[in-house]
Amino acid sequence: MTTDQIPVSESPPTPLYITGWGVLSPLGDGAREFSEAVVQGRSGLVDVSGMFDEELPGDKAFALPEFQVRTYLGRKGTSFFDRSTSLALIASDHALKDTGLEVTDDNRDQVGLVLGTTTGSIKSTSDYSRETLTQQRPYLVNPVLFPNTVMNCAAGQAAIWHRLKGVNATIAGGQLAGLTALRYASRTLRWGDAEALLVGAVEEFSPHTAWATHLAADAATAGEAAVVFVVESGEPTAAARRRPDAEILAVELTTADPEQGAEAVTAAYARCIDRALRTAGVTADELWAVAPGSTGPGDPEEAALDGALGTASPTRLRVKELAGECHAAAGALQIAAVLAHHRGAPALDGRPALITSATREGAFGAAVIRGWHRDETDNGS
Amino acid sequence: MRRRVVITGLGPVSSIGIGAESFAAALQQGSSGISPIASFDAAGFPHRMAGEVPAFEPKDILQVLDPQQWGRTSLFAAAAARLAAQDSGIDPAELARSRAGSSIGTTSGESQVIEKLTAQWVDGGLRDLDPALVRQTPASRLATAVNRELGLTGDAITLSTACSASNYALGYAYAAIATNEADYMLAGGADSVCRWAHAGFYRLGALTEHICTPFDRDRSGILTGEGGAALFLETLESAERRGARIYAEVLGYGLNCDANHMVAPDADSIAECMRRAHRKAGIDASQVDYICAHGTGTPANDAMETRAVMDVFGETPPPISSIKSMLGHTMGAASGFGAIASALGIANQFIPPTINFTTPDPQMPAIDPVPNVARPARLRVVQNNGFAFGGNNAITILGEVA
Numbered sequence: 001m002t003t004d005q006i007p008v009s010e011s012p013p014t015p016l017y018i019t020g021w022g023v024l025s026p027l028g029d030g031a032r033e034f035s036e037a038v039v040q041g042r043s044g045l046v047d048v049s050g051m052f053d054e055e056l057p058g059d060k061a062f063a064l065p066e067f068q069v070r071t072y073l074g075r076k077g078t079s080f081f082d083r084s085t086s087l088a089l090i091a092s093d094h095a096l097k098d099t100g101l102e103v104t105d106d107n108r109d110q111v112g113l114v115l116g117t118t119t120g121s122i123k124s125t126s127d128y129s130r131e132t133l134t135q136q137r138p139y140l141v142n143p144v145l146f147p148n149t150v151m152n153c154a155a156g157q158a159a160i161w162h163r164l165k166g167v168n169a170t171i172a173g174g175q176l177a178g179l180t181a182l183r184y185a186s187r188t189l190r191w192g193d194a195e196a197l198l199v200g201a202v203e204e205f206s207p208h209t210a211w212a213t214h215l216a217a218d219a220a221t222a223g224e225a226a227v228v229f230v231v232e233s234g235e236p237t238a239a240a241r242r243r244p245d246a247e248i249l250a251v252e253l254t255t256a257d258p259e260q261g262a263e264a265v266t267a268a269y270a271r272c273i274d275r276a277l278r279t280a281g282v283t284a285d286e287l288w289a290v291a292p293g294s295t296g297p298g299d300p301e302e303a304a305l306d307g308a309l310g311t312a313s314p315t316r317l318r319v320k321e322l323a324g325e326c327h328a329a330a331g332a333l334q335i336a337a338v339l340a341h342h343r344g345a346p347a348l349d350g351r352p353a354l355i356t357s358a359t360r361e362g363a364f365g366a367a368v369i370r371g372w373h374r375d376e377t378d379n380g381s
Numbered sequence: 382m383r384r385r386v387v388i389t390g391l392g393p394v395s396s397i398g399i400g401a402e403s404f405a406a407a408l409q410q411g412s413s414g415i416s417p418i419a420s421f422d423a424a425g426f427p428h429r430m431a432g433e434v435p436a437f438e439p440k441d442i443l444q445v446l447d448p449q450q451w452g453r454t455s456l457f458a459a460a461a462a463r464l465a466a467q468d469s470g471i472d473p474a475e476l477a478r479s480r481a482g483s484s485i486g487t488t489s490g491e492s493q494v495i496e497k498l499t500a501q502w503v504d505g506g507l508r509d510l511d512p513a514l515v516r517q518t519p520a521s522r523l524a525t526a527v528n529r530e531l532g533l534t535g536d537a538i539t540l541s542t543a544c545s546a547s548n549y550a551l552g553y554a555y556a557a558i559a560t561n562e563a564d565y566m567l568a569g570g571a572d573s574v575c576r577w578a579h580a581g582f583y584r585l586g587a588l589t590e591h592i593c594t595p596f597d598r599d600r601s602g603i604l605t606g607e608g609g610a611a612l613f614l615e616t617l618e619s620a621e622r623r624g625a626r627i628y629a630e631v632l633g634y635g636l637n638c639d640a641n642h643m644v645a646p647d648a649d650s651i652a653e654c655m656r657r658a659h660r661k662a663g664i665d666a667s668q669v670d671y672i673c674a675h676g677t678g679t680p681a682n683d684a685m686e687t688r689a690v691m692d693v694f695g696e697t698p699p700p701i702s703s704i705k706s707m708l709g710h711t712m713g714a715a716s717g718f719g720a721i722a723s724a725l726g727i728a729n730q731f732i733p734p735t736i737n738f739t740t741p742d743p744q745m746p747a748i749d750p751v752p753n754v755a756r757p758a759r760l761r762v763v764q765n766n767g768f769a770f771g772g773n774n775a776i777t778i779l780g781e782v783a
Contacts, residue, residue, distance in 0.1 A: 054507060109653070112638065117541065118519050119490055129499040129577040138425040139580045146581035147643040147770050150488055151520060151541035156771020159640040165650070168638035168773050169549060172490060172520030172539040180538055184553065191556045193636060193661075211507040216515035253536045255482070255528035268534065360516065361525040363537050 014190050015234040017244035018369070020099025022091045023336055025225035026062050027323055030094050035340035043322050044223065054207035057214035062223025062324025063205035073161075080144055081157065083204035083224075084121040088154035089161050091226035092198050096162065099230040100242040101196050103162065112166030112194045113155045114185040115228075116177025116201030118328040120151035120170075123206035154202055166194045175293050175357050176253070177201045178227070178331025179365035183251040189233045200228030203329040213325050220295075223324025227332035245339055246371040249280035249352060256362040262300050265362060269304030273356065273366045277308070280368035282352045284312035287368075289341065291317040291334035293357035301358040314354070317341070331357040335369065342371030349373055383559045387782060388724045389625040390469025390613025392461040392569070394442075395718060396432040396606060397707050401468050405725045407707070408733040409755045414708050415592065415604055420493070421576045428583060428590045431574050432606025432709025445530045452491035452517045455526035457571035457609030457714070462527040465567060465611040470625055473531070480563045482535025483527035484553040485611075486546025486570030487713035488769075490520030490539075493573045527567050527611070535563055544675075544710070545767035546570050547610060547717030548775035552634035554614050555777075564619065569611035569717035578605050578712070585644070587679050593710075595676035595703035595735050596683050596750040598742040603677045606709030610717030612724065617782065628724035632762070632778040633662030639772025646682055646768055651689035654774035658764065659693075662778035666694050668762045669778075671732050673719040675766040676703025677710055686766065687745045700758075702735040702751040716767030716775065723763040723779045732756045 021031050026044030028034030037044070049059040069078045069086035072093070078086070092113070096103065103111050119125070128149045132138040147153055152170040159168050167188055173180040178201045185199040203209070205224035213222035231248065252275045256268035277284065290309070294301040295318065319337035320326075326333055338353045352370040393399065396414025397407035407414075414432045423429040434457075439448040442460040451459070462483060466476060489495075494517045501510050524537035536557065540549040547570030554568035582588040582603060589602035620627050635658030639647040659666055675686055683703075690698045704722050705711075711718055722733050738752035762780045769775075 057508070108640075109637065112636075118521070119495070120520075120541070122495070122518070125489075125492075125495055125577065126499045126502065128581065129496050129575075130503060132576045132580045133500060133503050138576065139427070139583045141577070141580045141584050143581065143584040143586075146585060149577060149581065150543045150770045151490065152543045152769065152771040152773055153643070155542075156638070156643055156773065159638045159772065160643070163640050165638050165640045167636045168542065168640075168771065169636075170541045172487070172523075172541040174519040174521040176521065180536075183536070184538065184540075187553070187556055187560070187562075191560070207507055211510060212515045212518070215508075215510055215512040253482075253538075254534050255525060255537045256534070257529050257532070259529075359519070359521060359525065361519075361522055362529065363521065363525050 016186055016189055016248045017232055018229045018246040019101060019232050019242060019244050020095055020230040021245060021336060021339060022094025022098055023227045024087050024091045025323055026064055031098050034336060035343040038319065038337050038340035044324060052207050056207055056210050061205060061210060061221055064224060082121040082124040082148045084202050085154040085157045087204060087226035088115060088202040089158050091200060091228040092158050092162060095198055095228040095230050101230055101232060107195060108163055109165040110195040111164050112168050112197050113158055113164055114169045114171060114181045114197050114199045115155040116171045116173050116181040116328045117151055118174045118203060120153060121148060121204055122208045124148035126208055174328055175330055175359045176363050176365050177328035178335060179251055179357050179367050182367060183253060185231050186248060186251055196230060196232045198228050199231045201328045201332040202226040203327045217325055220325040223326040225323060225326045225329040225333055227329055227336050243372055246369045249368040249370060250276040251367040252276040252279060253365045258362045265300040266303040269300055269364045270307045272364055273304060273308035276366035276368050280352060282368055284309045286352055287312060287314040287354050288348055288351040289315045289317050289338055289353040291338050291355045293330050293334060295320050301356055305356060338369065339371055343374050346373045384561060385617040386555045386558045386614055386631045387617045387620050388612050388628045389615055389620045390465040391628060391721050391724060392465030392468060392611035393718060393721050394434060394437055394457055394461045394609040395708055396434050396608060399436060400464055405729060408722055408725060409731060411734045411736040411753060411755060412707055413736060420574050428588050430591055430604055432604055433574050434608050443530060446526060451526055452494040453573045454487060454491050454571045455522045458485050458523040459526040459530040461569055461609030461611035462567040463530055465613040466531055469613040476565055477532035479565055480535055481533045481565035482537060482563055483524045483533060483567040484538040484540060484550035485524040485527060486540045486550040487520055487523055488543045488546065488572050489575060489578060491518050492575035494518050496575055523571055542773045543769035543771060544712050544715055545769040545773045545775035546713040548767035548777045551720055551777050555631040558614055558616060564615060566614045567611050568614060570714040571609040572607055572712035572714050574605050574607040592737045593678040593706050594737045595678040595706050596742060596748055597738050598740040600678045600680060600683060602679050604709035606711040608711050608714050610714045610721055612720055627782055629727040629779040630782045632780045634658055634777045635661055636775050641772055644770055646685040647772060648685045648688035651685060651768060651774055652692040654776050655689060655693045658776040658778050664762055664778060669699050669764045670760045671699055671726060671763045672701040673723045673763060673765045674701045674703040675768045676705050678705060687748055691747060696747055698747060700732055700749045700751050702733055704733050706736040716765060719765045720777055723765045727760045727763060727779060727781055730757060730759050732758050
């Protein structure tokens with residue numbers, strides 16, 4: 001054993017809590033609507049044939065065909081926002097209204113954002129790139145739209161909108177974006193870089209994402225969503241005497257190489273799940289739910305879950321069936337689905353749930369959270 | 382208890398040199414990596430120079446990844462990480478067995494892949510996109526490529542906080558080791574030159590024509606650049622135990638957001654980020670011997686950066702130079718190259734110059750940009766600046782191991 005492997009005696013890590021959340025998805029506008037839809041198992045699949053001039057792979061998708069940013073935020077300052085930015089802004093607005101955290105001049109430099117993405121707004125980027133090919137001169141692009149091509153556009157605009165001057169991180173994680181953002185945020189809070197963070201992920205629906213999903217993801221149907229959680233370290237939550245929506249018990253990540261074969265990948269994922277459960281101090285038997293990113297048996301994520309759970313049989317929450325393939329927002333939707341069930345169910349108070357996600361390239365994550373219900377008198381309910 | 386974290390391996394894949402030795406020599410000599418654009422047809426653009434890396438041959442460096450399966454930016458990241466791991470002298474099998482991961486910054490991810498797909502869209506339609514290329518687009522692949530190349534089983538985090546992303550990544554890696562959640566980390570950033578960024582910066586009026594001249598009175602903008610930058614991090618104890626060469630210690634970092642404007646820098650907020658970095662690193666401004674500038678060479682950036690420096694350091698700030706004069710603006714890799722240059726400066730006792738410098742700016746008389754020629758100097762503490770669109774400021778502090 002090397003000296004680095006000798007466990008250092010440490011005080012238990014600062015507890016971290018979700019104290020409010022916001023979502024904008026075809027399943028609901030805000031945490032309450034979304035929770036009702038998830039608990040009832042409603043589908044977000046709608047007719048999208050009139051949304052764009054471009055041809056789509058299908059007439060239906062998990063999108064918001066009527067969505068217009070000005071309905072929510074007004075016209076002033078919003079006309080150049082792309083769809084990702086708009087969705088993220090609104091979800092973060094919902095989250096701030098759902099929490100007891102108040103952002104004032106006294107704390108705004110200690111409040112920040114950690115936002116997950118796949119490649120930012122691929123529509124903004126690809127449309128911009130297209131202009132360089134189709135304009136009479138390749139440089140005749142619109143300078144005002146240039147910031148929309150960078151992946152941190154949504155986080156930067158959300159910081160401006162809500163005047164959040166703390167850490168402002170964008171995590172390109174694809175399927176793993178939600179869990180990676182949560183892990184990044186956990187370290188950031190415990191390291192003392194921030195007191196509270198808006199943590200989430202966004203994915204927009206566009207002809208680009210619809211076709212990319214159809215062509216590259218086994219003909220899955222694309223969706224869109226933005227989900228944002230307010231995450232705070234223990235002390236502010238205790239001081240405000242608010243009951244949190246959830247405690248974040250563990251977020252663990254790993255990487256496996258698919259070239260090594262499905263068995264090796266499955267074993268690596270299973271070890272990551274074990275580590276998350278051990279860190280959380282939770283056994284598989286105690287889990288009331290598992291919210292996987294996978295859509296069914298046959299992939300290493302599902303096989304790893306079968307192995308790690310053994311004889312335990314927690315409820316499988318498959319929000320992808322209701323919300324579609326939302327890529328970067330998928331993991332955050334899985335967490336939100338767990339919270340959705342807790343929100344109106346005191347019987348589930350304090351019970352832990354497991355969330356897992358994997359990318360095609362072999363990145364994997366497992367998180368354990370335990371949630372509580374909301375009363376009518378609690379914040380934002 | 383926080384563990385001390387040091388840099389023991391460097392992996393620059395840059396326009397002025399590939400590998401720590403050739404990069405260090407180029408910094409000492411004040412080489413320029415700027416050349417006529419070859420990665421896309423720039424004929425229709427009024428400005429046609431950039432800091433490309435034509436010498437980059439992925440297959441010469443990579444041992445695991447198949448270059449056909451990955452986009453150029455992932456290959457930059459993985460190659461830089463491979464070089465950094467080799468430079469550290471760590472046993473590759475030991476590294477793969479350990480608690481090790483990566484955090485990689487980027488601005489535009491697989492921009493060249495996206496541009497190829499856009500061309501397919503223009504030529505045919507969205508239904509004609511090549512699925513294999515579509516699968517190469519997620520920016521998360523950058524860090525995954527690093528882990529796959531080195532067989533790492535830990536975190537693979539791609540931070541896309543634009544042009545300060547490498548400093549975000551370095552801060553994350555440092556904290557991961559300091560808190561005993563990882564024993565080795567590869568941190569840095571990667572980006573590729575692309576047409577849309579060239580066009581966008583031109584239309585913003587931020588793109589210069591031939592050479593980039595930071596802090597010069599007549600500076601007129603950036604040149605886009607590319608490359609991969611990676612640093613190998615471990616605990617001081619582990620480095621000493623295996624007798625590794627230590628370039629520098631990571632003392633801390635500071636992050637904040639202007640929350641004010643997407644593209645215009647904010648001097649007060651940048652100054653606050655500097656103070657935050659100093660506080661976190663446990664140093665006073667007076668201890669900083671050199672500032673590796675964000676120094677893009679736009680009139681606005683260099684003026685605001687100078688204002689912030691004067692605000693924090695007073696009338697006689699330490700020397701501040703911009704390696705973007707040599708590399709162009711390598712976007713998400715920029716502060717990674719800055720960190721490598723800072724580590725080399727500490728280890729080899731020199732300050733990299735700001736090349737192409739001719740005329741001091743009368744608006745910034747206190748600025749010593751280390752004009753044109755590298756300067757011998759003992760550097761105990763170095764501040765490495767990174768700023769970005771979105772008001773994302775990130776500053777890392779490196780130091781001599783004391």
